[in-house]
Amino acid sequence: EDKVVQSPLSLVVHEGDTVTLNCSYEVTNFRSLLWYKQEKKAPTFLFMLTSSGIEKKSGRLSSILDKKELFSILNITATQTGDSAVYLCAVRQNTGNQFYFGTGTSLTVIP
Amino acid sequence: NAGVTQTPKFQVLKTGQSMTLQCAQDMNHEYMSWYRQDPGMGLRLIHYSVGAGITDQGEVPNGYNVSRSTTEDFPLRLLSAAPSQTSVYFCASSYPLTGGRTEAFFGQGTRLTVV
Numbered sequence: 001e002d003k004v005v006q007s008p009l010s011l012v013v014h015e016g017d018t019v020t021l022n023c024s025y026e027v028t029n030f031r032s033l034l035w036y037k038q039e040k041k042a043p044t045f046l047f048m049l050t051s052s053g054i055e056k057k058s059g060r061l062s063s064i065l066d067k068k069e070l071f072s073i074l075n076i077t078a079t080q081t082g083d084s085a086v087y088l089c090a091v092r093q094n095t096g097n098q099f100y101f102g103t104g105t106s107l108t109v110i111p
Numbered sequence: 112n113a114g115v116t117q118t119p120k121f122q123v124l125k126t127g128q129s130m131t132l133q134c135a136q137d138m139n140h141e142y143m144s145w146y147r148q149d150p151g152m153g154l155r156l157i158h159y160s161v162g163a164g165i166t167d168q169g170e171v172p173n174g175y176n177v178s179r180s181t182t183e184d185f186p187l188r189l190l191s192a193a194p195s196q197t198s199v200y201f202c203a204s205s206y207p208l209t210g211g212r213t214e215a216f217f218g219q220g221t222r223l224t225v226v
Contacts, residue, residue: 032213042201042217043154050213088154092205092213098169099144099205099215103153 002027006089006102014110017079021105023089024071031094033065033072038086038104046074046087079109113137117202117218124192124225132187132221134202142205143185144169144215145177147198154201160185161207192225199223 004025013019025033032050036043047056049065049072056063060079065072076083086104093100115136124130136143144159156169160179174196176188185204189196199222203215 031208034214042219043215045214045216048212048214090154090215092208094208098156098159099154099203101146101154103151 002091002093002098002100004089004091004100004102006087006105008105009103010106010108012108012110013079015079015081017109018075018077019079019107021074021076021087021089021107022071023073023102025089025091025100026070027091027093027100029094030067031092034090034092034099035063035072035074036088036090038088039084043088076107079107081109081111083107084109115202115204115216115218117200117221119221120219122221122223124189124223126192126194126225128192130189130192132189132200132202132223134185134187134218135183136185136202136204136216137183138204138216139182140204140216141182141207143179144203144205145175145185145187146201146203147171147196148201148220149198157187157200189223194225197223197225 007022035046047063052067060077063074088104089102090099118133141162145157146154158177160166202218205215
């Protein structure tokens, strides 16, 4: 059965801390892994990863994929209260329109 | 650039009522999907479409119907609402796999309560 597992389920940190969110997957016919940030409304796209070992970076956020070990991490450095959200990991298959989503990691950043 | 537009944003239904959630996208995406999001369950795929006239079931299709008469629109119909369908519903669209981009674009969501 295809699945995406995220850990931890929730995390509470203080402003300025660095956090690492994990995403492991068992999905046949892998095409890409995607990270989304979800605040109160719709998920917003952060990164798309298709190749192992190539880090994607956007400001204080970065992500990397390991296709051999079937996982990805999302790092957030110098966290701010505005980083508080649910972070979703999804894997898209190479056929059809299937995205498999994890249940998300809820991040709370305390001032 | 409107992106993916979902209506309504909120809805309360009585058990047994029917309704249609509307979804439209203006990005000429071939792929469109409907998800429901429940606490602790993540996003679960209800139905999806790979192009006009083509639809298929996802993980949790029971109690829902879809159609895709145009590229832009992908409505979701609840046939006879049940309390178990209380959820937040998201419509999403995405580029076909032949393109370089594979991310999904989401509508703002519909919070549905069935009483």
